[in-house]
Amino acid sequence: MTDLKILEYYVSDNYNFKILKDKKGKKFGKLINVNTNEEEELNQKVLPENIPNLLNVAKVVISAAWQDGKILQSEKDAFNKVFEHVDFSEEQEHEIKNEQVNPTPIEELVKHIKTREEKMLVLETSLLLVIADNEFHPKEKAFIEYLVKEFKLDPVDIGILYSILPQRVKKYIVKEKLNEVLEIRADEIETLNKFAPDTKIHDASYDRVYSTFLHNWKNRSDRYRRTSVY
Secondary structure (H helix, E strand, O other): OOOOEEEEEEEOOOEEEEEEEOOOOOEEEEEEEOOOOEEEOOOOOOOOOOHHHHHHHHHHHHHHHHHHOOOOHHHHHHHHHHOOOEOOOHHHHHHHHHHHHOOOOHHHHHHHOOOHHHHHHHHHHHHHHHHHOOOOOHHHHHHHHHHHHHHOOOHHHHHHHHHHOOHHHHHHHHHOOHHHHOOOOHHHHHHHHHHOOOOOOOOOOHHHHHHHHHHHHHOHHHHOOOOOOO
């Protein structure tokens, strides 16, 4: 199984669907019933690959990691381990390694983040990276503020994003007054905290942050589905 590359992954309440490729380049899909964990007959069309979009989002996430002025080798190793089985081309892998050493200006990177799900994923992951090392830097705050300004997410999406964040991140948002940048009023915070689940983060390691990032990418349509948050 370790020789297989994951091209795409989709999940619903009852099924997950993986598109895989072996060393010879042959692509195939697996449909698993999540309730029984058994493979079922596959009668689905293979959905389009979306690796270039994932690469664009990953570059912004790497840029977020750079905001404290450094990326440790352990952080690079954690990122590379999580993305080991994603089918990046040699050229795309080279781009990632280059970003880890010489990041592209964020002003260039955000131009390629188009969808609301991608924007929400970037913001969520960037906030998780900010608290991963327990050190808060002014440049990290400025980076988040820049993303918020550029992405222009509407209040409903901001509410969805805030409601799914761990308590530790919510406290950071209030402490650094990022709620003002996000245009969330104090009374709205009280309401969101009252109705949102008390999500905790027990392990803020880089491995956890990057694995969460990849998981959320695969499930972004469900994770950021628009529902009422009030």
